Amino acid sequence: xxxxxxxxxxxxxxxxxxxxxxxxxxxxxxxxxxxxxxxxxxxxxxxxxxxxxxxxxxxxxxxxxxxxxxxxxxxxxxxxxxxxxxxxxxxxxxxxxxxxxxxxxxxxxxxxxxxxxxxxxxxxxxxxxxxxxxxxxxxxxxxxxxxxxx
Ligand SMILES: [Zn+2]
Numbered sequence: 001x002x003x004x005x006x007x008x009x010x011x012x013x014x015x016x017x018x019x020x021x022x023x024x025x026x027x028x029x030x031x032x033x034x035x036x037x038x039x040x041x042x043x044x045x046x047x048x049x050x051x052x053x054x055x056x057x058x059x060x061x062x063x064x065x066x067x068x069x070x071x072x073x074x075x076x077x078x079x080x081x082x083x084x085x086x087x088x089x090x091x092x093x094x095x096x097x098x099x100x101x102x103x104x105x106x107x108x109x110x111x112x113x114x115x116x117x118x119x120x121x122x123x124x125x126x127x128x129x130x131x132x133x134x135x136x137x138x139x140x141x142x143x144x145x146x147x148x149x150x
Contacts, residue, residue: 021084035074044097056068
């Protein structure tokens with residue numbers, strides 16, 4: 001008798017938890033130094049897109065003893081290994097906790113960037129594949145706008 005698949009009850013913290021990032025680092029043979037854990041933990045707590053300076057300042061505001069260079073080097077190592085995301089923006093790089101393909105919406109008033117999961121309709125993807133001759137494997141959309149007045 002075919003059972004229905006169990007509903008997905010995993011919470012966001014279980015599926016995207018910082019422990020997952022730790023084990024990805026281990027799988028990649030990356031050393032999990034105290035500083036590296038601090039950086040990962042902060043990114044997973046804040047769930048935002050932050051510059052190296054933001055991350056440095058927030059860690060120090062929490063009384064964590066870590067140098068700016070160490071923050072920067074850890075972020076670069078983690079992003080080049082694909083453990084964290086990195087956005088190249090006009091005013092510098094921003095780092096985020098998610099490494100799976102996802103889209104963003106940027107507020108034109110505040111500059112705040114929000115993660116967004118959008119799925120393009122299959123017909124549109126088909127059309128793009130026909131136009132370009134490429135098989136689409138993943139995509140990210142960059143949207144921008146202003147908050148609707150309530
Ligand atoms: Zn993001």
